[in-house]
Amino acid sequence: MTERTRIPLHRDPKVRAIVFQLAALFFVVYGIYSLFETTVENLVSRGIQTGTGFFDEVAPFQIGFSPFLDFNLGQSTYLDVFFVGIQNTILVAVLGIVAATILGFIVGVIRLSPNWLASKVALAYIEIFRNVPLLLQIMFWNFAIFLPSLPAPKNSIELGVFYLNARGFHTPTPIIEDSTGFTIWMALLAVLVAGLVVFARRAKTRFEETGQRLPVFWISVGVLAAGGYVLYLIAGSPLGFDVPVLGRFNFKGGGQLPLPLFSLWFALTIYTAAFIAENVRAGIQSVSHGQTEASHALGLSRKDTVRLVTIPQALRVIIPPTISQYLNLTKNSSLAVAVGFEELVAVWAGITLNQTGQALVIIGMTVAVYECLSLLTSMILNWYNKRIQLTER
Amino acid sequence: MAGELKTFVPAPDRAPPNNALGPIVWIRQNLFGSLSSSAATLIFLYLFVSYVPPFIEWALINANWTGLDRSVCEANKAGACWTFINVRMEQILFGLYFASNPDEIWRPTLIFVLFFALLLPLLFEKTPGKKWLTIALLGVFPLVFYFVVYGGYFGIPQSNTTQWGGFLLTFALAFVGILLALPIGILLALGRRSEMPVIRSICVVYIEFWRGTPLITILFMASVMLPLFFPAGVEFDKVVRAMIGITMFQSAYTAEAVRGGLSAIPKGQYEAAMALGLGYWKRTIFIILPQALKISIPSIVNTFIALFKDTSLVSIIGLLDLLNMAQTAARSVEWKGYDIEGYLFAGFIYWAFCYGMSRYSQNLERKLDTNRRN
Numbered sequence: 148m149t150e151r152t153r154i155p156l157h158r159d160p161k162v163r164a165i166v167f168q169l170a171a172l173f174f175v176v177y178g179i180y181s182l183f184e185t186t187v188e189n190l191v192s193r194g195i196q197t198g199t200g201f202f203d204e205v206a207p208f209q210i211g212f213s214p215f216l217d218f219n220l221g222q223s224t225y226l227d228v229f230f231v232g233i234q235n236t237i238l239v240a241v242l243g244i245v246a247a248t249i250l251g252f253i254v255g256v257i258r259l260s261p262n263w264l265a266s267k268v269a270l271a272y273i274e275i276f277r278n279v280p281l282l283l284q285i286m287f288w289n290f291a292i293f294l295p296s297l298p299a300p301k302n303s304i305e306l307g308v309f310y311l312n313a314r315g316f317h318t319p320t321p322i323i324e325d326s327t328g329f330t331i332w333m334a335l336l337a338v339l340v341a342g343l344v345v346f347a348r349r350a351k352t353r354f355e356e357t358g359q360r361l362p363v364f365w366i367s368v369g370v371l372a373a374g375g376y377v378l379y380l381i382a383g384s385p386l387g388f389d390v391p392v393l394g395r396f397n398f399k400g401g402g403q404l405p406l407p408l409f410s411l412w413f414a415l416t417i418y419t420a421a422f423i424a425e426n427v428r429a430g431i432q433s434v435s436h437g438q439t440e441a442s443h444a445l446g447l448s449r450k451d452t453v454r455l456v457t458i459p460q461a462l463r464v465i466i467p468p469t470i471s472q473y474l475n476l477t478k479n480s481s482l483a484v485a486v487g488f489e490e491l492v493a494v495w496a497g498i499t500l501n502q503t504g505q506a507l508v509i510i511g512m513t514v515a516v517y518e519c520l521s522l523l524t525s526m527i528l529n530w531y532n533k534r535i536q537l538t539e540r
Numbered sequence: 541m542a543g544e545l546k547t548f549v550p551a552p553d554r555a556p557p558n559n560a561l562g563p564i565v566w567i568r569q570n571l572f573g574s575l576s577s578s579a580a581t582l583i584f585l586y587l588f589v590s591y592v593p594p595f596i597e598w599a600l601i602n603a604n605w606t607g608l609d610r611s612v613c614e615a616n617k618a619g620a621c622w623t624f625i626n627v628r629m630e631q632i633l634f635g636l637y638f639a640s641n642p643d644e645i646w647r648p649t650l651i652f653v654l655f656f657a658l659l660l661p662l663l664f665e666k667t668p669g670k671k672w673l674t675i676a677l678l679g680v681f682p683l684v685f686y687f688v689v690y691g692g693y694f695g696i697p698q699s700n701t702t703q704w705g706g707f708l709l710t711f712a713l714a715f716v717g718i719l720l721a722l723p724i725g726i727l728l729a730l731g732r733r734s735e736m737p738v739i740r741s742i743c744v745v746y747i748e749f750w751r752g753t754p755l756i757t758i759l760f761m762a763s764v765m766l767p768l769f770f771p772a773g774v775e776f777d778k779v780v781r782a783m784i785g786i787t788m789f790q791s792a793y794t795a796e797a798v799r800g801g802l803s804a805i806p807k808g809q810y811e812a813a814m815a816l817g818l819g820y821w822k823r824t825i826f827i828i829l830p831q832a833l834k835i836s837i838p839s840i841v842n843t844f845i846a847l848f849k850d851t852s853l854v855s856i857i858g859l860l861d862l863l864n865m866a867q868t869a870a871r872s873v874e875w876k877g878y879d880i881e882g883y884l885f886a887g888f889i890y891w892a893f894c895y896g897m898s899r900y901s902q903n904l905e906r907k908l909d910t911n912r913r914n
Binding site for chain 2: 164167168169171172175182185186188189190192257260261262263264265268274275278279280281282283284286287290291292295478479481482484485492496500506507510513514517518520521522525
């Protein structure tokens with residue numbers, strides 16, 4: 148009856164989508180282009196030569212803390228500064244992640260304990276520390292608590308061969324004195340570990356066949372600690388220790404964890420643990436009570452119920468937000484600039500930028516480092532989420 | 541008739557057994573339920589008794605409240621020196637400009653009174669005219685803020701933004717960030733769920749770029765690189781630069797919060813709207829967004845909390861916000877050595893706001909949750 152009318156072009160959704168996207172693309176590209184244009188113009192008019200030439204210049208400042216990479220005033224270049232910065236960022240992030248995970252799990256479990264007092268203490272901890280800015284906490288611990296209350300190097304607090312003072316925490320560092328002995332020790336240790344792996348496999352097969360279980364974990368820890376020491380003696384004690392000694396003004400020798408690193412680590416741990424504790428609580432509560440009851444009905448002990456039924460299911464909920472907290476912790480480590488710990492933002496986007504004025508390159512590289520870390524985190528998250536997804540039917 | 545109608549009168553409930561009620565039973569169950577529980581109780585009690593009463597004694601009972609200079613606090617060192625906060629209160633709350641011009645103090649005061657007068661009724665469910673209050677808070681209040689605090693019109697002297705500071709600056713940064721990030725974030729979230737690949741990619745790149753970078757780097761970027769991006773002659777002052785950086789950062793987080801809400805809307809809603817013949821914008825504005833925004837309010841509030849705490853980072857690029865003002869005051873010659881009091885006071889203000897917001901968001905979440913189960 149009626150003949151099919153053609154859709155006018157401006158009403159065809161496909162045409163509209165293409166036009167709209169082309170317009171958006173043009174807008175973005177043009178925006179970036181004009182931004183680039185003005186930036187180049189501004190740089191020329193200010194006489195700034197943008198480039199990577201400054202990488203090879205010798206950095207005119209000292210970096211006091213660099214545990215793995217060598218840094219020498221007068222020899223190391225700006226590019227070395229960049230890598231030392233990344234190294235220190237990663238170091239404080241790893242230390243913080245380990246401590247925050249442990250503390251967070253403890254607080255999260257205490258929060259759910261049947262003990263009223265313990266649960267309320269955990270609640271108070273969580274509510275106080277996650278609602279105060281991290282920067283304020285870092286400065287509070289560093290400037291108001293640790294710095295005034297710790298003694299000068301002369302009156303350091305002695306803990307055996309460890310020393311604590313307002314400059315930081317001094318530890319002995321191991322030195323390889325006999326390199327052949329050290330190689331022998333490492334080889335013997337590798338054999339020991341291989342033996343333990345075989346033992347764990349055997350124990351598992353035995354458990355599956357007979358139902359008898361061995362405390363594999365504790366046996367391994369015990370054997371590794373005792374055996375490691377015996378093998379160390381057999382290899383002829385290849386390590387020496389560089390012990391810190393009090394000089395005229397400060398300690399010489401040994402390793403030093405500077406106070407800013409300690410304050411930063413302390414504040415990051417306490418702050419992030421409050422968030423992880425909430426994740427842990429939510430995760431454990433997400434396991435329905437029916438699961439526990441079913442497990443008891445099957446005759447599993449309380450310990451086995453927690454270990455084999457509750458925790459595996461709770462981890463599914465706990466791990467994804469906790470990984471995001473790890474990324475947050477890493478990004479938050481950039482606040483070290485406030486207390487003067489020498490990580491990426493402080494030495495690179497701070498000191499180096501001031502010295503060279505190469506804003507574009509330096510900020511670009513800093514951002515790139517964090518973007519890589521963030522991409523890495525989301526890749527791990529996606530992989531994990533895919534792996535644990537419940538396959539239903 | 542055969543006698544009276546008998547009504548069944550149940551016997552009164554029997555009292556619960558003695559071992560199920562009363563404070564002693566409660567204590568036994570909740571504090572000394574098992575051996576490990578008893579040990580925990582004793583440890584926590586010990587810690588509580590050895591730290592909390594001394595702290596209260598220091599912070600409240602023995603504290604110095606009055607006086608005009610540090611001699612009062614020097615005389616009584618057993619307590620906190622709130623005298624310091626008391627003397628420097630105007631500076632910490634309103635910044636240097638308003639603290640040094642006593643005649644102008646009414647301006648920030650008026651702004652805060654107005655803000656709370658608009659905000660508090662909004663928190664209750666049954667307030668009439670919520671729509672108008674919201675419009676006043678989001679639309680009119682920022683204008684009033686500009687005219688009253690920045691000034692320059694109606695005979696109000698113009699204030700210098702470089703001398704803005706204290707809680708006023710923290711508030712201004714957070715409010716501008718939240719206000720501007722909301723529409724940008726909603727558009728980004730819609731773009732990220734769009735079916736057009738180019739739009740989607742642009743939004744994904746934008747969101748992930750800002751979310752992957754620490755705010756402090758963005759603030760460095762805003763303060764060092766922003767002037768390079770604009771033609772010579774266009775200049776922003778430091779506060780505006782920080783506001784631009786914060787808005788960019790916050791819009792990415794808001795977008796993710798809104799996206800969560802969008803993905804919770806069942807497909808039937810989209811299909812029903814399409815069946816009614818509504819175009820994309822009508823569908824989005826009248827059907828999808830009202831539902832999605834309602835669901836995502838708790839997560840949006842959580843991004844507000846994060847931003848409110850994060851505004852303290854501007855102290856690293858040299859702005860005198862609440863944290864930096866408190867610290868600067870505690871390092872001045874007159875009050876050197878009272879850092880703890882300064883940090884505690886600033887921390888308490890941050891805490892009060894963040895805790896309030898988080899309780900509100902939790903309440904809302906609970907309310908929305910029950911609605912959805914009906």
